[in-house]
Every structure is written in structure tokens, then in C-alpha cells.
Amino acid sequence: MKRLLVCLLALMLALAVALPAMAEVTFPLDEEVTLTAVVLGMEGGVNYESSYPVQWLKEKANINLDFIYAGSGEDGKTKLNLMLYSGEKLPDVFINTRWSKAECMLYGQEGLVIPLNEYLADAPNWNKLNELSPARLGDLTMSDGNIYTYGDDNECFHCSHQARMWIYQPWVDLLNDGKLPETTDELYDFLMKVKTQDPNGNGKATFYESGDPKMKEGASPWLGGSPFPWRTANDSDFDVTGAIRPQGVYRRIVFGSDETGLFSYDPANFGKAEVLTPWGFPGVWDSWTWRGREGKPVDVLVISAAEEVELRVNGESLGRKKAGEATVHDMPLTFLFHATYAPGTLEAVSYRGGAEVSRAQLSTAGAPVGVRLVPESEDLRADGASLAYVRVELVDASGAVVPDAGVALTAEAEGAASLLGFGSGNPVTSENYTRGAFTSYRGTALAVLRAGCEAGEVRLRVTADGLGASETTLAVRA
Numbered sequence: 001m002k003r004l005l006v007c008l009l010a011l012m013l014a015l016a017v018a019l020p021a022m023a024e025v026t027f028p029l030d031e032e033v034t035l036t037a038v039v040l041g042m043e044g045g046v047n048y049e050s051s052y053p054v055q056w057l058k059e060k061a062n063i064n065l066d067f068i069y070a071g072s073g074e075d076g077k078t079k080l081n082l083m084l085y086s087g088e089k090l091p092d093v094f095i096n097t098r099w100s101k102a103e104c105m106l107y108g109q110e111g112l113v114i115p116l117n118e119y120l121a122d123a124p125n126w127n128k129l130n131e132l133s134p135a136r137l138g139d140l141t142m143s144d145g146n147i148y149t150y151g152d153d154n155e156c157f158h159c160s161h162q163a164r165m166w167i168y169q170p171w172v173d174l175l176n177d178g179k180l181p182e183t184t185d186e187l188y189d190f191l192m193k194v195k196t197q198d199p200n201g202n203g204k205a206t207f208y209e210s211g212d213p214k215m216k217e218g219a220s221p222w223l224g225g226s227p228f229p230w231r232t233a234n235d236s237d238f239d240v241t242g243a244i245r246p247q248g249v250y251r252r253i254v255f256g257s258d259e260t261g262l263f264s265y266d267p268a269n270f271g272k273a274e275v276l277t278p279w280g281f282p283g284v285w286d287s288w289t290w291r292g293r294e295g296k297p298v299d300v301l302v303i304s305a306a307e308e309v310e311l312r313v314n315g316e317s318l319g320r321k322k323a324g325e326a327t328v329h330d331m332p333l334t335f336l337f338h339a340t341y342a343p344g345t346l347e348a349v350s351y352r353g354g355a356e357v358s359r360a361q362l363s364t365a366g367a368p369v370g371v372r373l374v375p376e377s378e379d380l381r382a383d384g385a386s387l388a389y390v391r392v393e394l395v396d397a398s399g400a401v402v403p404d405a406g407v408a409l410t411a412e413a414e415g416a417a418s419l420l421g422f423g424s425g426n427p428v429t430s431e432n433y434t435r436g437a438f439t440s441y442r443g444t445a446l447a448v449l450r451a452g453c454e455a456g457e458v459r460l461r462v463t464a465d466g467l468g469a470s471e472t473t474l475a476v477r478a
Contacts, residue, residue: 002472028062031322036091038068038083038096040076084112090385097164104149115146126150149321169176172189175268193268209272235279239425241446242389247281250303253333261303262286262348262360267293267341274329282328285442287361287403289348291309295340301328302335306350306357311337315342320351329455366396368443371462371470379456379475380417380451387420388474392462408465411436416456416476421448440464451476 026357038049048054048067057063068091070079080097083088084107094113100404107113120126129151130137140151171194172180181187232240237248249261263284274283284301304308310320319336328334339346343364350357394405413419423433431438438445447460454477463469 030061030062032064034064034066034472035093035104036066036068037093037095038070038080038091039095040070040072040080099149099206101142104146105146105339105396108142108146108148109144113148113436115148116150117147119146120147120150129351134416155437177268186292189404192406230428232427233279234427235277235281239427240423240445241391241425243425245281246284246286246301246303250281250331250333253303253305256305258350258357260309260348260358260360261301262346262352262362263303264288264290264346264362265299265300265301266290267296267298270297270299276329285403286362288344289365289403290341291404294339294343298339298341300337300339300346300348302337302348302350302360304335304348304350304358305333306352308351309335310349310351311339311347312345312347313339313342315347320343358447363400365402365404365443366398366399367465368394368402368407368467369397370395370467371409371464372399373447373460373462373470373472375474376474377474379477380449382416382451382453382455382476382478384451384453386451388417388449388451388458389450390447390460390472390474392440392447394440394443394467395466402443405440407440407467409438409439409440409445411447411460411462413447413458413460415458416454417449417451417458417474419447419460422446449474 037048048065054065057065070076070083080094085347090112099107104113108115123383136151140147140149142148162346167180167190172178172190173274175193176190181190235247236245237251238244246261246263249259250323253259253261263282263286265282265284267290269283276282282301284343290296290298300311302311304323306323308320308322311318313336318337318339321337323333323335326336328336335348346362347359348361349359372395373394374393378392380386380388392409392411393401394407396402409422411419411422422436422445423429423431423438424445426439426441429439429441444460447462449458449460451458454476457473458476459471461469461471
């Protein structure tokens, strides 16, 4: 459309040439004037006749345009050149000719096209363009001092915006209280929330503001399934790396364990209503690391078969609650506490008959500084089938796993075993488990080694982007 507007202006100039006493002309004209316009190189079935600028010109100025399409490419230029030197009457306007400066000046000096200097001198929009782009006028002025073309102006939107980052505002509202990231650290934190907190509504728990019309009975956005790139249903007791999930801890306690399970919600969801599917579980994490949420209210879930539970933040008691006093989704053996997030230590203590039964603790992790490899066994059998599982952990300076660390990892195995698989427990990923490259999820990943048929050793090396590498060696025994 912008090119058509430029052409419209060029056609108005042609009319000015045809009517020297332009100052005395008023529009629309009393009688229709028809101008001939030759168009070169309009691929894609462009139709000028039905375009808005052409219809506008006809309505407002009573000027009709008769278009001649010369084709495109070299064939089109050949037709155009033949037309110029045919000796027959030339069209009033040439559009999109792709003439070089040398060609413009040659045709101008031969009288095939006329100079536009005097007509453009009082053209306000054309001169405004020159003010916005000072080099433009010099580019359109030939070495003989004349201007033979209006010029082609186009705002290349994809050129100026292709490298910009676009963020989906509803996810910013949901995960970041509506605050757009302004630094690389803030962007990293936001992207981690996008990765781990299921903002697209295909997980097993979501959170709605009070009064949200979506929050009606049975309105769970993921009852329709989990489209690609979902890999798992994300509702099991363990993830694909074998790491236990909160529902796994809950099941152990239901079946008799005296342990205390301690989990927290993301502070960003405080005050929102949580909706679950029938097979879902509360959207909690075994984490007390919520960067950027310092001083914000946060919900804490404790799972315990005890009579009462006490919650402490950095050693300060937030009181005790009795079994059944404040449950989560009416689930037995659950205790819901409200706290204020403060980096440090979150601790829950279970009591029965006034005596402590068990306790659990979560601590705030620092930034990841290295990689730790934790093999489940020290050796394999050289039978071509034995497997060894090596847990990969991203740790802070104190050795604690960093639960919000999503870092690109690569794994290599050398020796008497091969790397059978490498990946994380992320339920939503398009990464490949067989290529030896994966992004950690909640600070961890898993490497699986398969023994060969000869005894020896296998050395596993895992490298984390920006954090260095770690190695471990396992024996492969006959």
C-alpha cells in the first residue's frame, strides 16, 4: 500500500506537468482526465486498478488511470526500453522501473523523461521526506542537477524490528505482577518462570485471580490434553529422571511414613485460586529460592501424619496448626501456612503427643557456580546391557542444588561404556535425550551409561554453559 501511495503522488506530479496552470486548477476536475501509467516488476498479481489510492484519486480528483503492465525481470526491462525508443507516444508515468542513476540521466538528457525540479520544489510531503533523510535529495539528484524520479520510500518494519524481543503480556501479568523485565537478570528470572510454572495452561495446576470468569466449576484449561512439546503427563510420583515429586512424598506419608514433607508455592501466585484436574496435585515446589520475591507473601504446604505442625522462617516460629485446621484442597494430612518470603531457611516440625516426630528444611540457594556428578553406583557389569545412572546437579558455593537453574549442558562418555541417554525431568521440552545435550530442569539432569562387553573404565564428563565441567569415572567389571 505504501508503494501505491508513492505512485499516487508521482501521478499527481504527472498531472501537474500536463496542466501547467496548476495553481488555477481545482479538484475534482470538471472533466475526467485519463493518464497512462506503465508498471514494471509487480509480481504476485498486484492489481493497481482496485487499490484504494487509485480509487481515491478517481473520486477526489476525477483522474482515471490506465495501467499497462510491462512484466518483470529482464523481459520487463526489455519491453520498457523498446517502448522508450519506439517513436510512439510515451505513457505519462513510469512506475517501479528499477532504472539506475545513469539510465535516469540518459533518458532525461534524451528528452524521454522530464525534470521534476520545479514541480517538487513546492511539494510539502516530498520535502518533508528529505528533511527526515537528508541524504535522500542528493541521491535523487543526477549529476546534471536535475531530478527525474519522485523516489521510492518504504519503512522496512521487519528490518528495524526483527532483532527485538517480544514478550507475551498476559504471562508477564501472571508470572511477574505485570512488570516487564528491564535487565538480563530480570529477563532470566522471568524466562525461568515461563519454563517451570506452566503459564500456557497445559499442566496440572493453575492459578486464577479471584472473580476470574474462567474459574468456574470444572473449568480446567488442560482437560483437553497436553500438546507438543509436552513429553509427560506430569502427574506421577516421579519424573523421568527418577526424582521424586511432591505427590510422591504425599503418597509415602499416606502409606505410613512419619517424615515431614515441606513445599512452597511461587509467591507470584499468592492470593490466587488454584484449580486442579482430578489427577492433579497442588502446584508446589521443594524450594525456598524465589529471587526477586523478597518481602512478598507466600503459601507453604506441609505434609505430615502428625497431630500438629510448626512452621519456622529463619528460626522464627510462625505458630502451630493442628491436623485438619487448614488443609489444601481438603486433602488429608496437609497443612497450609501463610508466610513472608525471606531468603534463608524454612523449617517445618511435626509433633505427636507434644513430642517431635520429624522435621524438614528448605534453604535458599545462591547462584550456580559449578557442576556435581552423583553416580547411583560405582561400577557396571561388562555384559553390553548394564546401566549406570549419574545425577547431574548445578550447585552454589555451599554445595546446595540451585532449584531455579536452567543451564545448557553437554555430556560425553569415553571408555568401556557409552552414553545411552541424557536429559532432565522437564515435562515440556523439544530437546532430544539421545544427543548428549540438554538443559537442566530445576537444577538437575540425568546421564545414563550403558556398559560395553569389555572390562575397563568409563569416564563421564558433563559441561555446563558458563560454569565449567565435572568428571566422574566408573569401573566396568567382567
